[in-house]
Amino acid sequence: MFDPQIWFYTGCALVVIGSIATVTGPGVKDPIVRILNTEIPAVGLSLIFLTYNHTIALLTYIAATTIITLILLRAVVRLEEMGAEL
Amino acid sequence: MIVPTVVPEFTVSIFIPALYVGLITGFIGLLGISFQKNDLSALILTDIVGVAMLVIVAAVGTDLAEALILPGLVVELAEIMAISEILMSREMRKTGNNASIFPLPFAMDMEIFSTAPNFLALILIAYGVFLTGFTGGAVAGGGILFYVIARRSRGLPIKVWEGIAGISGVAWCIWLAGFLIFFIAPELWLLGLFMSSCGILIKVASKMGLIGIMAREDLKRE
Numbered sequence: 666m667f668d669p670q671i672w673f674y675t676g677c678a679l680v681v682i683g684s685i686a687t688v689t690g691p692g693v694k695d696p697i698v699r700i701l702n703t704e705i706p707a708v709g710l711s712l713i714f715l716t717y718n719h720t721i722a723l724l725t726y727i728a729a730t731t732i733i734t735l736i737l738l739r740a741v742v743r744l745e746e747m748g749a750e751l
Numbered sequence: 752m753i754v755p756t757v758v759p760e761f762t763v764s765i766f767i768p769a770l771y772v773g774l775i776t777g778f779i780g781l782l783g784i785s786f787q788k789n790d791l792s793a794l795i796l797t798d799i800v801g802v803a804m805l806v807i808v809a810a811v812g813t814d815l816a817e818a819l820i821l822p823g824l825v826v827e828l829a830e831i832m833a834i835s836e837i838l839m840s841r842e843m844r845k846t847g848n849n850a851s852i853f854p855l856p857f858a859m860d861m862e863i864f865s866t867a868p869n870f871l872a873l874i875l876i877a878y879g880v881f882l883t884g885f886t887g888g889a890v891a892g893g894g895i896l897f898y899v900i901a902r903r904s905r906g907l908p909i910k911v912w913e914g915i916a917g918i919s920g921v922a923w924c925i926w927l928a929g930f931l932i933f934f935i936a937p938e939l940w941l942l943g944l945f946m947s948s949c950g951i952l953i954k955v956a957s958k959m960g961l962i963g964i965m966a967r968e969d970l971k972r973e
Contacts, residue, residue, distance in 0.1 A: 673765055677772040680806060684776045684799045688783030699795045706776070706802045710809075713769065714820075717762065717812055722820040726805070729824045733831055737795060740835040744791060746850035749842045 673716040679709025700737050704730075762812030769810035777803030794834050801827040864901040872898035876956075883948040885955060892959025899963035919957040926950030 683705025692698045707730045714723040754763055780799035787793045804827070808819050843849065872894040879891025929946030932939050 669761065670765065673769075677768060680772055680776050680802060681779070684779045684802070687799055688779055688796065693792075696791050696795065699792060703795060703798045706799060710802050710805055713806060713809055716765075717809055717816065719809060719817050719820065722809070722817050722824075725821055725824055729828050732828060733798060736828075736832055736835055737798075740791065740794070740839060743839050743850045744842055747839075747842055747846050747848045749846060 669716050672712050676709040676712030676716065679712065680706045681709075683707075683709055696741050697738075700734060700741070704734070758813055766810050766812070769806060773803050773807035773810065776806060790838055794831065794838060797831060797834065798827075801831075868898045868901040879956065880952065883945075883952050885951050887948075888952040888955025889959070891952065891956040895956060895960035896963035899960060915957050915961055919954050919961075922950045922953035922957070924950075926954065 683702065686705060687693065687699055687702040690698070690702050693702065707726075711723060711726065714726060777800055780796050780803055783796045783799070784793045787796065801823075805820060805823060808823055809816050811819070839850075875894025875897070876891045879887040879889070879894065881887070882890060926947045927950075929943045929948075929950060932943030932946065936943075
């Protein structure tokens with residue numbers, strides 16, 4: 666339908682822009698916002714895997730990124746419960 | 752550049768841009784970590800560095816990249832898990848406050864936990880055993896996890912706990928022996944295949960069951 670390079674360069678742009686957004690985006694003082702911003706490079710990386718036909722890697726990455734988000738959210742919630750300043 | 756002929760032309764043509772994207776992303780991520788004073792933010796930024804690593808590995812293309820990405824993902828997962836545990840235990844020591852191991856935003860007293868566990872766990876375990884291998888272990892382990900979390904009885908004797916850990920270790924050895932058979936006696940490949948697939952099934956399922964027992968001990972405490 667489209668040139669496969671469209672998906673590749675869209676993925677590249679999402680990875681770079683998403684990583685900048687995670688480092689110095691608006692509102693990244695709040696760790697929840699920062700965790701949500703990490704999803705942007707994750708989507709970009711999924712598009713890059715898609716252009717290379719890495720099916721199993723893509724499926725495992727989707728599962729792994731979900732687990733990583735859960736671990737990070739658990740860390741945030743537990744640290745807040747302990748009363749640490751974030 | 753020396754490229755084998757099995758690599759498609761398309762993969763070779765986008766290798767350089769992918770490499771630069773990976774390097775730039777890694778640079779941004781590491782720069783962010785170095786300017787960060789907050790430990791939790793640095794932990795979240797390691798995720799970005801992991802993405803950069805995966806972009807560079809994916810740029811290799813073909814099945815080699817796929818074989819390298821899976822261990823990379825596992826390493827990234829283990830790394831983030833370990834660093835977050837260290838961060839939390841250090842903070843716990845510093846502030847002196849305790850926090851629940853698996854914080855939940857709601858009370859776990861839904862009706863599904865009293866009516867469904869037997870049936871759902873049976874189906875998941877049967878399907879997991881049918882699948883075998885790592886995927887089957889994850890499915891069967893999910894069934895055990897659900898059953899163990901949902902059941903009301905609590906307080907597992909320490910002997911059972913150690914027994915499950917021992918079974919997991921024995922299964923790991925079966926997995927290794929199965930792999931060894933592939934190399935020392937290739938004509939017995941079917942035996943090796945079944946030994947390794949059933950070994951990893953038992954290993955993964957029992958480990959997930961242990962996680963479920965830990966979660967239940969914590970949930971039923973209050």
